[in-house]
Amino acid sequence: MIIHPNISALTALLAEKSRAAILAALMDGKFHTASELAYMASIKPQTASFHLAKLEENNIIICEKHGRFRYFRLANDEVANTLEIIMSLSPLPEVRSLNQSSQLKKLEHARTCYDHLAGRVSVNLTNTMQQAGYIERNNKEFIVTAAGELFFKDFGIDLVGLSKKRRSFSHACLDWSERTHHLGGALGNGLFEKYIELGWIETKANSREIVITSQGKSGFKDLFGLEMQI
Amino acid sequence: MIIHPNISALTALLAEKSRAAILAALMDGKFHTASELAYMASIKPQTASFHLAKLEENNIIICEKHGRFRYFRLANDEVANTLEIIMSLSPLPEVRSLNQSSQLKKLEHARTCYDHLAGRVSVNLTNTMQQAGYIERNNKEFIVTAAGELFFKDFGIDLVGLSKKRRSFSHACLDWSERTHHLGGALGNGLFEKYIELGWIETKANSREIVITSQGKSGFKDLFGLEMQI
DNA sequence: TACATAATACGATATTCATCTAAGTATGGA
DNA sequence: TCCATACTTAGATGAATATCGTATTATGTA
Numbered sequence: 272m273i274i275h276p277n278i279s280a281l282t283a284l285l286a287e288k289s290r291a292a293i294l295a296a297l298m299d300g301k302f303h304t305a306s307e308l309a310y311m312a313s314i315k316p317q318t319a320s321f322h323l324a325k326l327e328e329n330n331i332i333i334c335e336k337h338g339r340f341r342y343f344r345l346a347n348d349e350v351a352n353t354l355e356i357i358m359s360l361s362p363l364p365e366v367r368s369l370n371q372s373s374q375l376k377k378l379e380h381a382r383t384c385y386d387h388l389a390g391r392v393s394v395n396l397t398n399t400m401q402q403a404g405y406i407e408r409n410n411k412e413f414i415v416t417a418a419g420e421l422f423f424k425d426f427g428i429d430l431v432g433l434s435k436k437r438r439s440f441s442h443a444c445l446d447w448s449e450r451t452h453h454l455g456g457a458l459g460n461g462l463f464e465k466y467i468e469l470g471w472i473e474t475k476a477n478s479r480e481i482v483i484t485s486q487g488k489s490g491f492k493d494l495f496g497l498e499m500q501i
Numbered sequence: 502m503i504i505h506p507n508i509s510a511l512t513a514l515l516a517e518k519s520r521a522a523i524l525a526a527l528m529d530g531k532f533h534t535a536s537e538l539a540y541m542a543s544i545k546p547q548t549a550s551f552h553l554a555k556l557e558e559n560n561i562i563i564c565e566k567h568g569r570f571r572y573f574r575l576a577n578d579e580v581a582n583t584l585e586i587i588m589s590l591s592p593l594p595e596v597r598s599l600n601q602s603s604q605l606k607k608l609e610h611a612r613t614c615y616d617h618l619a620g621r622v623s624v625n626l627t628n629t630m631q632q633a634g635y636i637e638r639n640n641k642e643f644i645v646t647a648a649g650e651l652f653f654k655d656f657g658i659d660l661v662g663l664s665k666k667r668r669s670f671s672h673a674c675l676d677w678s679e680r681t682h683h684l685g686g687a688l689g690n691g692l693f694e695k696y697i698e699l700g701w702i703e704t705k706a707n708s709r710e711i712v713i714t715s716q717g718k719s720g721f722k723d724l725f726g727l728e729m730q731i
Numbered sequence: 732t733a734c735a736t737a738a739t740a741c742g743a744t745a746t747t748c749a750t751c752t753a754a755g756t757a758t759g760g761a
Numbered sequence: 762t763c764c765a766t767a768c769t770t771a772g773a774t775g776a777a778t779a780t781c782g783t784a785t786t787a788t789g790t791a
Contacts, residue, residue: 272543273709276527276591276602276677276739278584282512282521289751291512295505305768318750320769339767353590360583361506374504410638410681419596447506450554451640458698517779535738548780550739569737569788 284329285357289314290322294345294354297332299479300385302342311477348438350456351385358447374480379448381481387444387459388466388481394449399495406441406454413454423458426494428463428467433457484485514559515587519544520552524575524584527562529709530615532572568726578668578685581615588677604710609678611711613704617674617689618696618711623660624679629725636671636684643684653688654722657695663687 285291292312305313309319321355331350332496335342338460366372374397377416388396397413400406405419415423415430425428434440436457444455453463466472471487474480484490491497514519524541526533527727539549552723553573558593563659564571570620575581577678592730596602598685611622626645630636645653645660653660666687674685684692696702713721721727 272522273525273541274594274596274601274608275521277589277594278515278521278525278587278591279518281591282587283516285508286516286761287512288509289749291505291508292502295503296509297503305764313502314749315751316768317752319769324769326675341768345688354589357508357512357587358506360510360586361508364504364507366504378504406641536736544779545781547740547782551779554739571738589755591775 281353284326284331285354286416287411288321289318290326293319293322293326294351295347295479296477297343298351298385299383299477300351301357301474302343302344304340304342310342345385348385348442351452352442352455354391355384355447356445358451363448367489377409379478380491381472381483382479383463383481384444384446384453384455384479387453387455387463388472389444389446390448390481391452392481392483393453394446394451395497396454396491396495397454399497400454403495408443408452411443412439412456413458415441415458417462419500426462430458430463433461511583514556514561515584517552519548520556522550523556524561526707527573527575528581528584528615529613529704530573530575530705531704532565533707534570534572537707542547560596573585578615578672582672582674582685585614585619585677586675588681589632590673591677593698602638604708607710609703611702611713612709613678613693613710613711613724614674614683614685617683617685617693617701619674619683620677620678620711622711622713623683624676625724625727626721627682627684629686638673638682641673642669642686643673643688645671656692658688658691660688662693 285294286393287413289312293308296311305319305323305455306316308323310441322438323334323397324334327334327343330346332343333346335344351427364371364375366375379390381390383389383493386402387393397484400419402420403422405422406415408414420430434457439456441454441458442456442470443452445461446453453459466487467474469486469490470484471490473482475482515524519542523538524549526538526541535549535553536546539546544551549632553562553564557564557573560576562573563576565574575584591676594601594605596605611618611619611620612625617623627636628651631638632650633648634636634646635652636643636645638644648718664687669686670687672686674689675681675683676683683689695716699716699720700714701720703712703714705712
């Protein structure tokens, strides 16, 4: 028997359609109740409960109890990154309806990746920040340059505060639809929350989809000279 | 139901222990017979045949028939890269014996990754070539610099010939033990074969393990100033 | 031809495990 | 106190599939 990393340990958890659906739903980074996840995965609550217990045991998700509700979320951004990588290696879903096709297009355009922005828009923004010399790519991380420090400060991002968080600061996160990297980590999250605060983007309930508002379009254009194609 | 890439399609193939063992064995990049693979995965030939058929159907492996033997190999280096990425995301194997422990240490030191070198040695060599300014990292590729062109030519590597091959030229391949990148692709393969030709490294039958010979140790030292710790 | 080896095909078995029904626990509100 | 809701647990069921014994095909060798 050849010694090798225990591939099955990870893949067995993801190989099951219902669990995959639950995890895909949780990739929006939000908390969801067990019933919500059951509905999203098209299974009965008992079955969802069974899968959620298994995922929790394996430290893939965590649970917070409030009253009679149990709120589930991905355990951390490392799990989210892993899932995003596996997605980037997997075939695109079979599209069976016009509705699914348009949903897929929207996700490819802009979506959440756990707690930051992903999709074409995110990759464009990341590239633009690189070209402007605000960040530099170094292996799996982006590094904020001196110019970048000024830029992010001007934009109202507290780099010092973010860097104190117990997580990757500016992870180069793999984008499954664009098959390249976008800015993740604490900095990616900081920007994401700033965009929300400014009303430039909006999340939708029970979906990873992100909508760029009209303020967002002009905002991104002013900030980066970036034209949003929708 | 949330639209997302079909994770299960890929992971279901890897979730089964016997198939995982077969694929791990094939990561040495060599052809293996069905019986060999059955033995390596500790299953009967019929069972191996069943799994091999399934893997072939899904274009994970290819088969060449010679006489009464069937030789199986990974389909291409894209499959190998995918497997290596999944391995880098998976937990290290549980080590149950001194023998396994020493085998793991050897693999972490130097092993084949499909058709090129992986492990600590490979990562060190890659870093050294980067520091010497022979190659530069650009996203998922390494780029050969002008200085690098001279260097590789001196070392007897035919860059023009390699670049004509219908595959990635110098892929930045993920190393599961070192959790960083080493040089893969056609250039990685070219160097690997040159090391073999020079007698610097030796492969072992039915193992991914690579042995650095004494010529290799002095060779790598002369070429890169790199001291091999064994 | 006869026999040994490599591999696959087929059928039976066993195991794993996702799913559901039914029942039970916990919580909040009337 | 009673009921509705959210969720889990337990047990039964069924489907998928990995495995192996047996048989068959293909090839090489004596």
